[in-house]
Structure formats: C-alpha cells, structure tokens
Amino acid sequence: MDGSHGNEGKLGATRKIRTMEEFAEASGISRPTVSKYFHDPASVRATTRSKIEAALEKYDYQPNIFAINQNRKLTKTIGILVPFLADPFFAEIVRNIEQSCIKAGFWPIVFSAHGSQSAENNALATLRSLRPAGALLAPLGRGSDLDAVRHFAEEVPTVVFDSNVNVGEAFVGSNNFQSVDLMVDYLCRSGEPPCFFEMPPVNPNANKRREAYIQSMERLGHEPKVVQVAGSGWEFEQIGLEGGMHLISERALPSDTVLCSNDRLAVGLIAAACQKGLRIGHAPGCALRIAGHDDHPWSRFTCPPLTTVSQDYTSITERSVEILFDLIRGEKPKGDRPEILFDGKLILRASA
Amino acid sequence: MDGSHGNEGKLGATRKIRTMEEFAEASGISRPTVSKYFHDPASVRATTRSKIEAALEKYDYQPNIFAINQNRKLTKTIGILVPFLADPFFAEIVRNIEQSCIKAGFWPIVFSAHGSQSAENNALATLRSLRPAGALLAPLGRGSDLDAVRHFAEEVPTVVFDSNVNVGEAFVGSNNFQSVDLMVDYLCRSGEPPCFFEMPPVNPNANKRREAYIQSMERLGHEPKVVQVAGSGWEFEQIGLEGGMHLISERALPSDTVLCSNDRLAVGLIAAACQKGLRIGHAPGCALRIAGHDDHPWSRFTCPPLTTVSQDYTSITERSVEILFDLIRGEKPKGDRPEILFDGKLILRASA
DNA sequence: GACAAAAGTTTACGCGGGTAAAGTTTTTGT
C-alpha cells in the first residue's frame, strides 16, 4: 500500500530526472550521499534523509538497476527455480518465498523448468548471469543435469528444497518416512492394507515414498504391494487416469485400498474410478479407498474429497529462506550439509 | 540439447575468464569484435566466429548482463505478468510465452500478482527498472491500479492479454460472446436451459460472460437466470464449493442445468454437488448438469469430466507475442488499439 | 595480381553509479 499512489504531482512542470547526478542536484545533496541513501536510508542523517525523500516525492526517480549491479559485488536478486510451475504446489511455495524475499528487501525472480532439462539449464544460465545474492532451487530431480546444477551452486549460495539432489549448502524438505508411515498406519488400522500406486519416479521423493511404504508395511506385518504404471513427464493426473483405467479394467489392483505416490496421481486415479462407475470412500458400499500425499491445493475438491498427508509448506519455505539469508550474510552452516525435514500431518477426508 | 553438456574441460588448468577483455585476449580476437559477436554471431566472419566459439568451449565465459544493458538502449528482456500463477491456466500460457520468447532470442522474466494489487504494482515497478524491450500483461482487472498499469505501458511497449483493461498497444483474448453463446445454445438444445453461476466479477471477462449469457438466452427465448454467490479473491474452487453447498441446501438453484462463469468455479460446484449426494451429468438419473468455461487443465479430471468451452491458448499466446515483437521492431499497429479475439470450441464431456 | 569491399584492430570515450580519499561542515558530549 505504501507507494501505490499514481504519480500525480511528479510529472509537473519540473524536468525529468534521469540520473543520480541530476537527482542529487535537484535534492540539494551530493551524489555520494544520495548513493549511500539508496543503499541504506538509515545511514544518512535524518535531515538529509528528509530532503532526499522530499525530492523523491517530487521527481519519481529510481536508480538504474544495471548500473547499480555492475558495481556491487552482490546484487539484491534472489533466484527461485522450480521444476513445474503449473503445479499449484510449487506455485504456492513460490508465492510464499517471494513474499519472504520482498519483506527482507530482496528481489525474487522466478523460473520454471517446465519439466524439461534443457529449460532447467537455460534457467540456471539466465539466473547465473544475473549474479543473484542467492538461489532457492527445487531441481527436477532425476531429469536434472546434475553437473550443471552443481556448477551453478558453486558460484551462487544455494539452498535446495523439495527434491534432495546432493547439491548446494543445505536441503529443506519433507520427512517422507514419517508422513508415509502415518498414512500406512492409518489405512491399515481402518481397513484393508493399501497397495502403493506410483509412476516411474521423477525425483528422490518418489523413491523415498515407495521405500517408506514398503518399510511401514513390513513393520506392520503386511506384504507390500507396489503397482507402477507407465508414463513420463509432469502430467501426473493424465498418467494416473490412464494407468487407473487400465488397472481397473484388468482388475489388476492388488488391494481395494490404494495409497498414491502423490495427490496429482490420486486425482487421476479418482477420475478413472469415477468413469468406471466405482464408488470411492470409506463409507459402506464403496468399492475403493484412495489416499494421496501432499495435501495439494486441489485435493479438497475431488469427489469425494481426498484423504492425504500434508506437507508443511510454510515451514519448508520459511526455513529455506532463513537458511539462505544466513548464507548470504556469510554464516555458513557448520559441519556437514544440513538436511532439514519437516513432518507431515494426516488429513482425513472422505476418500479413504 | 545444444549447450547442455557439463563443462568438463572448462575448469582445467586455464585461468578463470571474468571480463570480455580477458576473453578477447584468450580467443585471439579484439574486444570490439567479440562484442559484435555476442550481439549477433552472424555479424562476424566465419573464421572469426569459430575462433570465438572454440574459446567459448574452453572457458565458459558469458558477458556481464548488467554492463551490457547499461549501454544498450533496449534490453533483450521481456516481462510477463499474470494475475495468479497458481492458476494452471496462466501457468500454461506463461510456459508458451516463455518458449516463444526464448526462440526469438529474448529473455522472458515472469511475475505474478498473486491476486493482489500491491503485488501487481511491485511487479510492475521491478519490471520497469529492468528496462525490458517489451511486456505481456494480463492485469488483475478490477483489482488493478489502472494508473500504475497505464504509467507502465507508457514507458514499455505493452501487449495486454486475457483481461481487457484499456491499456497498452493491443489486446489479445477470447471472444466470450461467441464461446458463451456456443455453450448456451448447446445446453438449451440438449436439456433444460441453464442458469448462470458466478461470483463477484474479478475482471472484464467475467462481466462479458454474464452479458453474453443473458443475450444468448434472450435470443433463444428463455428467461436468463443469474446466480451470484459471495466471495472474493482467487480461490475460485472454494467459492464455488461454499456457494454451491448453500444453494443446494436451500434448493435455490433456478435450473437443473448450471453454466459456470469459469471451470474453477465449476470444480467447486461439482465438489459441492458430490458432497450433497447429487449425481451430475446428462445421463438418465442425474440431478444436475454442470458446464464450465475455459477448458482448464483440471477439467478433464473432475467427476464426471467437465463439459466446457475451450479458450484458444495457443492462438492467444502466439498472437500476443507476435504483436509484441512487431512493436519492439518499431512497427506500431496503425489505427486504433487493436483488440483481437479468438473463438472458443465446445468441449463435450459427461457433466452436461 | 591489382583493387575495392568487407571485416578486424586500436584507441578512446561514455553509460550510471559504487566507493575511496581528503577536506569541510554539522552534530555530539561534557
């Protein structure tokens, strides 16, 4: 709300200010002091500050960002790279990160790999040339060009989140073993033990979740049953739908309870079951229980609403940003590269 | 695939190249010529080009973007601003635009207003200071600070898309009157004439669609019935769900056929009907027909799949980018600010 | 092989602002 006035008075009879030199003259303060002001308004005397701010009101000058960044070793830019921005999960995370950055006086710039390695590399190259103060990366995972990512992280202070490739100064993500165990435990207590529905893994999370499922099932004395459907890319719903149609037709699902590797896959499977006329849920008369993972923004709106495990978005983003800011301030984490995992919560809805 | 090798040989015993001066020396070509090369590789002799490219292989140098842009009047940056990136509709459009820009040798940079005016203004300010060659804006609409948007468009060649506020050099979007008419016509032919389900309009599209609905209904000799549910913000599904629950409980829907102002609202309404135990679709025994608008990426996965009208994503993005590139080349459209509208197509699925 | 055109080299300056150094003014503290 601060500066969201138009610029009514600013275009008056006064000439246009283009450079800091001109602005300094107009405000009656020397250029080096003005420069100091823009670097940190608190670093100049109050009377000076008010003169400059009075001039700012009058002429809407802002320093040339390219000239600034040419001379400063570290810019105020923070790069954010996610694998797939069309996935609201990442869109939501990005929104949170952006807000934190702005609050801290940085300039977030967002890139998406759109699920493709070449796009990811492009984004890294563009980002690198912007010489950002730091970067928050959620790599594609299996699809990443790890050398390129590593090379980037050597030049730019980097925190990796969501998908744990062994790069950067720290990792922040979800504790898949905890969250999956929570869900498996619940499903086993409340009905038939689940099978695990997945597609070929795109990142380490997918692998960890399968392992966690197997481990939990064994701990509870059940035989783990993993069903992998074909598919690649990031159109998870479509893959879930097609795989689900096939499995249901063939009656090839090894259990009436299905734990999906993530919510988007579950959305596809639910659509398949629906089209096949199967009733989903834990109510009497239902043929199938379906559960997901992530508490995706859409999962509240499936029919029936999806039972899932939440990822702690807020903690993940806040912690990532926090660590990055420490890094930028020069506070390297001591010891090994830290890996911070947040627990998930069970979100019980009607689907399982 | 071009440059997506790692950089195996580049970190050999050779020293690190930091400036174009150093790089020129290392490649055996003078700096002005190297500069020419980076501006346009085709502008130097083939033998020179190959020398430079050989050096590029050896030392992975890239020019300092800030120094470049300080001197060039127009940068190679193109700004993209959308109202809500967590909406896959915009995410999809952004992906297309980005690709076109990269293909044309520009650097797309994406911003999202996250549904908020202050964020939109922030993004415009950041973008402006980047001195982009041009910008593609999808404004918030009703929530926009029009003065700020206009001020931006006066400094930067701007094409507006999706939401037609009267700013910029051109507008590209959907022909809501055509698409809504298509749907109303279909719904009337195939069953009970629809009522129109909307929330308080966030942008001109929403208004146009209501008007188009009313017009089409009158043309067909039916009484238009508009149902507006309360809600604000960009969480359309939630608004649709809550509004739908209420309307169904109160039996306040004026028709068994509901045309929603957009697919996201329809997703919410479907969820509501589902939770209330109402069967949706045109099959016998169904209580409610629900149709949407946009052919949103999710609409294939609702239960039942959503009947809707597609927006011509591809044409909209291609045309927007095309016009912007013309603008950047200095080819102003003659005559009035052009408004280009693309027709939608009927997408028949099971929900209506 | 001569010669004009094309391309490359040298030299030099400018972009807009960071920042150091030395000198001057204003603000503190007592």
Added chain:
DNA sequence: ACAAAAACTTTACCCGCGTAAACTTTTGTC
C-alpha cells in the same frame, strides 16, 4: 563553548561493456 566524532562535499577513479573513428588486414572479383 570547545573538541571530538559524525556526516557531508568534492574530486577522482573504477566497473564491464557498447560503440564510434581512424587505420590495417583479409576477402572476393575481374
């Protein structure tokens, strides 16, 4: 009121690259 500290002004140079001017070398053609 006076000295020390803090802040400001002047001056000057630097960042990394674009680009113009004047000159030299390489191409391509007859």
